[in-house]
Amino acid sequence: EEAQGYKRVAFLRADVDNLGLIFRKGLGEDYSISRVATLSRMLDLFFSGYLNTFLEKEVIGEEEGKKEGGGSFKDRVYILYAGGDDLFLIGPWDVLVEAIIYLRERFKEYTCENKVFDLSCGIFIERGSYPIRLAGHFAGEEEKEAKEEKPAIRVLKETLKWEQFKDVKKDCDEMVSFVEKRKIGRTLFYRFYQLLTDYKEKEKKNLSEMYRIYPLFFYYLNRNVKDGNEKIIQFFMNKEKNYEVRDEAYFKAKYVIMKTREQEVR
Incomplete structure (x- = not known):
């Protein structure tokens, strides 16, 4: 119920990338059983120890924190498992997305920004009543895709990719504010989502019909939005690349729709 927009729960699984390779070759000429054991213990300390402190003390971003229920992740994100080099978390879908961004940043700090160490994660979103066993399985499948x-x-x-995701999420949060201020209706945004769904399906088949997105997009936009047209165009299309539909446009549309579920539609 604490999620903004759609009242959905997210199930997140994540682990350290390329850990086997790191253990085998990461220490180079300094390789020894004791050093490998130390590295293993330090990673486990982050997931089984620091993670709890992180959830209790880390504060959600300033704008998020101002909203109802804002503040720390404590009592909002729950640990089902954390240890070794992986974790399994549950929480309101939008809060958990925020949490994993912060957590990954802390992990990069913990590993001294070493490019070899990083995380990949998969998030499965469903109703709160969904069986955890199945949710864990599907979150694991999402992690494999990541x-x-x-x-x-x-x-x-x-x-x-992480850096792309951070930029995209920032754009999405700004667009959510745009919808909240009634500068664009959620119904119109859903039409854009439908256009992008059709575009994506046609693009996979390399069909020329995928280009019908352009006349329909600009027709809906100019008919329904008086101010902020350029912002919306740039949100979905790259003006510097001849208005090419952005790779992340489909994700952006889904995210904003999820986040604005409670907003009045036009």
Whole structure:
């Protein structure tokens, strides 16, 4: 119930990328059983020890914190398992997305920004009554998909690299504010989502019909939005690349729709 927009729960599984390779070759000429054991203990300390402190003390971003229920992640994100080099968390879908961004940043700090160490995670979103056993399985499947492009995060059935995801989420949160201020109706945003769904399906088949998105997109936009057209165009399309539909446009549409579920529609 604490989630903004759709009242859904997220199930998140994550682990350290390439850990086997790190153990085998990461220490180079300094390799020894004792050093490998120390590295293993230090990683376990982060997940089984620091994670609890993180959830109790870390504060959600300033804008998020101002909203009802804002503040720390304590009593909002729950640990089902954390230890070794992996974790399994549950929480309101939007809060958990925020939490994993912060957690990954702390992990990078913990490993001294070493490029070899990073996380990949998969997030499965469902109703709160969904069986945890099944949710854990599907979150694991999402994690496997993320590993294909590691280091990455997979959420809402879309995979993004971490730095890309942070930028995209920032854009999405700004667009959510745009919808909240009634500068664009949620119904119109859903039409854009439908256009992007059709575009994506046609693009996979390399069909020329995928280009019908352009006249329909600009027709809906100009008919329904008086101010902020450029912002919306840039949100979905890259003006510098001849208005090419952005790779993350589909994810953006889904995220904003999820986040604005309670907003009045036009």
